[in-house]
Amino acid sequence: MAHHEVDHVSGVTTTGHEWDGIKELNNPLPRWWLWLFYICIIWSFGYFLVYPSWPTLTGYTKGFFGYSQREAALNDVAVGASTRLAAASGLKDATLEQIQGDPKLLEFAMANGKAAFGDNCAPCHGSGATGSKGYPNLQDDDWLWGGSLDAIHQTLLVGVRSTHPDTRVNDMPAFGKDALLEPAQIKNVAGYVLSLSGGAVEGADVAAGQTVFAEQCAACHGEDAKGLQDLGGPNLTDAIWLYGGDEKSVVETITNARRGVMPTWEGRLDPVTIKSLAVYVHALGGGS
Amino acid sequence: MSVDSDGAAGGDVLYAAAKKIYPAAVHGRLRTIKWAVLFITLGLYYFLPFVRWDRGPNAPDQAVLIDLAGRRAYFFFIEIWPQEVYYLTGLLVVAALMLFLMNAVAGRVWCGYLCPQTVWTDLFMQVERWIEGDRRERILLDKQPWYGEKIARKTMKHVAWLMIAWWTGGAWVLYFADAPTLVHDLITHQAPLAVYIWIGILTFTTYALAGHMREQVCLYMCPWPRIQAALTDEWALNVTYRGDRGEPRMSVKTAEKARAAGAPAGDCIDCIACVHACPTGVDIRDGIQLGCIQCGLCIDACDTMMTKVGREPGLIGYDTDMNIARRAAGKPPIYRIVRARTVLYAGLIAVVGAVMTYTLATRAFQDVNVLHDRNPIAVQLSEGGIRNGYTVRILNKRTEERSFTLGVDGLPDGAVIDAVGVDQTFRDVPLVTVGPDTTRELRVHVSTQSAEGLDDSTPVVFRIVDISSGEAAIARDFFKLPQK
Secondary structure, three states: OOOOOEOOOOOOEEEEEEEOOEEEEOOOEEHHHHHHHHHHHHHHHHHHHHOOOOEOOOOEOOOOOOOOHHHHHHHHHHHHHHHHHHHHHHHHHOOHHHHHHOHHHHHHHHHHHHHHHHHHHHHHHOOOOOOEOOEOOOOOOOOOOOOOHHHHHHHHHHOEOOOOOOOEOOOOOOOOOOOOOOHHHHHHHHHHHHHHOOOOOOOOOHHHHHHHHHHHOHHHHOOOOOOEOOOOEOOOOOOOOOOOOOHHHHHHHHHHOOOOOEOOOEOOEOHHHHHHHHHHHHHOOOOO | OOOOOOOOOOOOOOEEOOOOOOOOOOOOHHHHHHHHHHHHHHHHHHHHHHOEOOOOOOOOOEOEEEEOOOOEEEEOOEEEOHHHOHHHHHHHHHHHHHHHHHHHHHOOHHHHHHOHHHHHHHHHHHHHHHHHOOHHHHHHHHHOOOOOHHHHHHHHHHHHHHHHHHHHHHHHHHOOOOHHHHHHHHHOOOOOHHHHHHHHHHHHHHHHHHHHHOHHHHHHHOOHHHHHOOOOOOOOOEEEEOHHHHOOOOOHHHHHHHHHOOOOOOOOOOOOHHHHHOOOOOOHHHOOOOOOOOOOHHHHHHHHHHHHOOOOOOOEEEEOHHHHHHHHOOOOOOOOOOOHHHHHHHHHHHHHHHHHHHHHHHOOOEEEEEEEOOOOOOEEOOOOOEEEEEEEEEEEOOOOOEEEEEEEEOOOOOOEEEEOOOOOEEOOEEEEEEOOOEEEEEEEEEEOOOOOOOOOEEEEEEEEEEOOOOOEEEEEEEEEOOOO
């Protein structure tokens, strides 16, 4: 440190370090800056004492504060749950229509329903509720068992062909497999049904198919084939087909029948969640 | 490596203890201006939260309020929503340009007169003078042993400082809540913990920065002195020692002798009143330098001395290095405030200010934001129609409840719009009531009778109209067909 070269411009000594002719001036740092540095080092030892820090053979030092990230997170979850409880109690006592008419209740029910839908319904109906083959699209306006708030709520409670005693259930006969209809008749019926929504089956006798339909199908699907929601009989005249609206799919449906299943949610989800789901699904757009 | 504390700057040490500065009291024109600035700025700071401003029902009546919980900022007749925070950006841009302009005109006006660090330090120094006396008394007091009067005076000083600091922190929190209510809550110990913590933080920083750190903040902590060196130029007025007139410096008697002998003698009598007056402890006669905050107190100190010895004041004054050189060369000094740099800065300030004023004056009191569903993009309906889902948020920035019609344009006749939870309609579109100074989010469905005549993506315009005033807002989006 016995270096006394003075820079003639600033009148300050240099540190003696030199890089390609560039020298560094020695403007001393204020001493308090150094103290702050030492204080920070001492401060850091405080962390060792108050927070979990050192591993031991069987665990770790817990620290004086007894802080645990896991417990803090669990605590936050509990606080969140109790906060939600207040809003949930509002849902519990309100009717479905009241929930829909109250912006605050609706906001909570939608958020709650969306989360529950993602956890419980999305595996079959899709995260966007658009369904897929065999799993109904809940966004559209075509409903097997009714699209009113109450009908959706009831379907959620009891399920379809579920273990619930009051489950929604119907049985379409397997007309081909059980030899109730000849293959030619099946083709004719398929031709008639598809003609209702503007389609056609080559070589099918539509008039003969209409006769078979009136005898075999109208009981559940209705005389006009527009479906009977009380029985869960699908509308066959619209643009929406759960199992496909091409000839092959329709023939397959008539031959072997379809029996989709939805579980009952009563007892598996709490009433508030089921209510929220009903409001949410109804609000997706297809609700009537 | 040893840490040595006794070396002055330029010694062989890496760390230097701060030298305590004892600024002397100064009287004069600039000191008076600084007192005025201090009274106005601190007066504004401490009392502004208590100014009331009637905004009618459903809105706070505090003139200046930053309502963090409610996510609103109020400034007299202006109310800012979070999405309008760009006004803050505009203010910061103007503030930066103002600093540039000040620098181009008269150097570190900000540092010397307006900076909170300077203003509070000035206040703390004055309190120190009242309690411990002026420079000489303070130096002597510090040299005394610790007993009796010294303990009493030092205690008094720190208590006074802490009270000012506490009041500073107390005023700060009043900007974030209704001031009279919060004062009442503070007195009755019912205020939230965060309030006490913030008062504590501000008390500590004020006490530490204005009482103890002082010029160290300017020298070591603040980036502005470094930046402003790049913004000044040879035309900018700076607090300048007119060396052409002052040198060679010598006492009055020596100067008389020198003049009698025909030798040159400057006007500077080397009394170092300028150095003693300096709050950062620099010697202005060394020229413009980092440590000089250009508060102008040395000008007042020097003028006082010059008047006393019967010489012309203004040996230190607002001047430029260029003029010193010109005078030394026998040329008249020139001053030019209007030049490319100042015109540019002033022009930019005017432009940004005009843009902000215009947008503020013409901004709407309602808005609508639309977000198209991502999944599904479109839904096939049973009768052949297509439906798209949207999340619509309507903003009502007025302090009364309003009703808006929510319509959509750009689709063939027969298109229907409906909003979940909205029963009222007006001319076949939903009529949405939105509470005062709030937003309402809606799930909205738009359905067409068929897909005929529609592209895969059709531009649509959502339009809200206040049915009583006719004020409207639009949002553009698209109506999509299902993917084949």
